[in-house]
Amino acid sequence: MKKILVVDDDADILDMMQLILKGEGYEVQTSLNGACFQQMYSELPDLIILDILLSGADGREICQQVKSREETRHIPVILFSAHFSARDITATIGADAFLPKPFHLVELINLVKRYL
Amino acid sequence: MPDLHHRNYRYPWYLIKILTFFAIYFSTAKLGLSLGAVNRFATLVWVPSGLAMAAILLFGYRLWPGILMGAFLVNLLNGAPLLVAVGIGIGNTLEALSGAYILKRYEFSHALDHLRDVLLLVLLAMPLSAFISATIGVSSLFLGKVIAFSSSYSTWGAWWIGDMISILILTPFLLTWSKWPHGKVPVKIFAEIGLLTLFVLVVGLIVFLGLFRTDHRVYPVTYLVFPPLIWASLRFGPRGALSAIFALSILAVVGTIKGLSPFTSGRLSDNLVLLQSFMGILAVTSMILAAVMAERREFEQRKDEFISMAGHELKTPLTSLQGYIELLHMKFAQQGNQETLSYLAKMATQINKLSKLITDLLDLSKMQAGKLAFAEEAVDVDALIREIVENLQYTTSQHQISIEGMAQREIVGDQERLGQVLINLITNAIKYSPHAKKIIVHLAHTHDTLTISIQDFGIGIPKAYQEKIFERYFRVYSGKDRTYPGLGIGLYIAYQIIERHSGKMWVESCEGQGSTFSFSLPFVGKA
Numbered sequence: 127m128k129k130i131l132v133v134d135d136d137a138d139i140l141d142m143m144q145l146i147l148k149g150e151g152y153e154v155q156t157s158l159n160g161a162c163f164q165q166m167y168s169e170l171p172d173l174i175i176l177d178i179l180l181s182g183a184d185g186r187e188i189c190q191q192v193k194s195r196e197e198t199r200h201i202p203v204i205l206f207s208a209h210f211s212a213r214d215i216t217a218t219i220g221a222d223a224f225l226p227k228p229f230h231l232v233e234l235i236n237l238v239k240r241y242l
Numbered sequence: 243m244p245d246l247h248h249r250n251y252r253y254p255w256y257l258i259k260i261l262t263f264f265a266i267y268f269s270t271a272k273l274g275l276s277l278g279a280v281n282r283f284a285t286l287v288w289v290p291s292g293l294a295m296a297a298i299l300l301f302g303y304r305l306w307p308g309i310l311m312g313a314f315l316v317n318l319l320n321g322a323p324l325l326v327a328v329g330i331g332i333g334n335t336l337e338a339l340s341g342a343y344i345l346k347r348y349e350f351s352h353a354l355d356h357l358r359d360v361l362l363l364v365l366l367a368m369p370l371s372a373f374i375s376a377t378i379g380v381s382s383l384f385l386g387k388v389i390a391f392s393s394s395y396s397t398w399g400a401w402w403i404g405d406m407i408s409i410l411i412l413t414p415f416l417l418t419w420s421k422w423p424h425g426k427v428p429v430k431i432f433a434e435i436g437l438l439t440l441f442v443l444v445v446g447l448i449v450f451l452g453l454f455r456t457d458h459r460v461y462p463v464t465y466l467v468f469p470p471l472i473w474a475s476l477r478f479g480p481r482g483a484l485s486a487i488f489a490l491s492i493l494a495v496v497g498t499i500k501g502l503s504p505f506t507s508g509r510l511s512d513n514l515v516l517l518q519s520f521m522g523i524l525a526v527t528s529m530i531l532a533a534v535m536a537e538r539r540e541f542e543q544r545k546d547e548f549i550s551m552a553g554h555e556l557k558t559p560l561t562s563l564q565g566y567i568e569l570l571h572m573k574f575a576q577q578g579n580q581e582t583l584s585y586l587a588k589m590a591t592q593i594n595k596l597s598k599l600i601t602d603l604l605d606l607s608k609m610q611a612g613k614l615a616f617a618e619e620a621v622d623v624d625a626l627i628r629e630i631v632e633n634l635q636y637t638t639s640q641h642q643i644s645i646e647g648m649a650q651r652e653i654v655g656d657q658e659r660l661g662q663v664l665i666n667l668i669t670n671a672i673k674y675s676p677h678a679k680k681i682i683v684h685l686a687h688t689h690d691t692l693t694i695s696i697q698d699f700g701i702g703i704p705k706a707y708q709e710k711i712f713e714r715y716f717r718v719y720s721g722k723d724r725t726y727p728g729l730g731i732g733l734y735i736a737y738q739i740i741e742r743h744s745g746k747m748w749v750e751s752c753e754g755q756g757s758t759f760s761f762s763l764p765f766v767g768k769a
Binding site for chain 1: 554557562563564568569593597605
């Protein structure tokens with residue numbers, strides 16, 4: 127089963143993402159601030175969905191870390207944010223795609239399918 | 243004790259600072275005394291006053307011995323008796339200290355980007371501190387019998403004005419440049435700075451140095467200094483305004499001394515009084531204008547940040563709402579519960595509306611700030627239109643949206659933004675044709691241009707309003723149209739997006755018969 131890590135500082139959005147993605151047959155791990163990025167090494171996810179403005183953490187840094195390490199570089203990262211302007215930094219920080227919030231389920235699922 | 247060690251270590255550095263400052267103070271003072279001094283001691287071009295106050299503000303009160311030594315020595319060498327030179331030295335030192343104290347006491351900002359900073363300097367610190375220096379200095383000269391009582395007043399006046407102008411122009415000039423501007427300067431701005439510099443220099447040369455040998459009695463051209471100063475103030479804030487004033491002041495002083503400026507009718511000292519008053523008024527005017535502009539810019543930036551943050555905060559709960567509604571929709575669709583599904587569809591429509599409204603408001607604020615970014619990618623217009631029409635068809639059961647024609651080729655632009663334009667126009671077509679049954683999207687192309695039109699058969703737009711419809715906040719108001727609420731920003735945004743794609747947008751409409759909104763895009767355009 128493919129594993130997806132979702133990072134967002136809103137617990138309700140995490141619950142929702144879990145429901146949607148589990149419904150599509152993925153294994154989902156969630157994190158409020160990307161702290162579990164450190165634990166990721168025992169079991170790397172196949173895809174990361176990452177919010178940019180996190181309380182107490184910076185999604186951009188997390189993305190750059192993922193993309194700068196040899197062992198995690200290959201993992202696709204989808205940024206999702208309520209700031210549409212965040213789209214412009216997608217390429218700069220090495221992320222693979224951008225999903226503006228709010229989104230339709232079908233948009234999310236299509237995007238995830240493209241990378242898994 | 244570590245503290246003592248620290249002080250010992252820093253002592254030579256302190257000494258170097260004072261000596262350096264003393265050297266600069268002394269040499270600029272010497273220069274000033276050689277230029278049109280009234281009664282040998284009251285100078286009208288007195289760089290040290292402005293320099294000293296800026297230095298105290300930037301490096302602290304501890305620099306005062308440099309001022310005292312500099313002022314004392316320069317006056318002693320200028321022929322003042324020992325005690326008189328000491329008196330003048332004390333006056334000049336107190337001037338810088340008192341001025342700096344007043345400014346620091348009232349939390350003066352070195353950037354001079356608020357009106358209160360300018361007024362604090364112009365109305366309080368400048369006249370008061372120069373008053374102290376002029377009064378102590380002239381009293382010393384009088385008591386030391388260097389000048390007669392009869393000439394005290396003119397000496398005092400020249401001293402006061404000379405010091406004030408120095409504090410007015412030089413201090414803020416140095417303060418605004420004490421922090422080097424960081425960040426990359428765009429080429430356009432760089433070019434503008436170059437052009438403005440040239441403009442200031444040419445105007446300065448014409449007005450003050452008699453370029454083209456203008457006879458000031460026949461052609462009084464002094465007013466020419468206003469355009470470059472206003473340009474600098476409006477576009478480059480206090481730093482720009484002060485740099486322009488500073489440059490003009492140097493040219494003006496040189497021109498007046500050489501007898502080439504409009505201020506050359508009497509003795510040099512009288513001419514300099516007139517010139518300095520003129521420059522003083524110019525400086526105050528420009529500084530106030532620049533400060534007000536800076537305040538406005540700051541306010542706009544805060545407003546943009548607020549709107550951007552508010553948009554983010556509004557969209558986050560919407561994301562949850564929309565997600566859960568769609569999850570519920572999936573669940574009830576499996577159970578085949580039609581009644582619940584129709585309720586959920588209504589909720590989804592409302593959330594879509596809300597989401598679009600928030601996006602529009604955010605785009606508008608970014609557009610006004612000039613910060614709306616555009617991607618440059620190949621866009622398959624036919625696929626984009628098909629997808630949008632398919633999605634919007636779900637929102638109306640009454641209208642049949644059809645596509646006529648094909649683009650056949652890709653265009654270069656921002657897919658997301660172009661999609662936004664299409665959604666906006668088709669949604670409007672649905673909204674403003676409540677009794678019609680069809681909406682047609684036409685596509686036509688020539689070898690270099692693609693034209694897309696959205697035709698509805700609705701209420702139409704009165705002729706008088708057709709020109710204005712793309713303006714920001716514009717809404718067609720008439721009794722019956724009140725039933726179509728909106729903010730009047732959708733079309734403005736669409737128009738701006740098309741314009742940024744080097745395209746055009748227009749409307750043809752007949753009241754009561756319908757409207758056709760069209761836009762054309764170049765095939766090889768840039769976003």
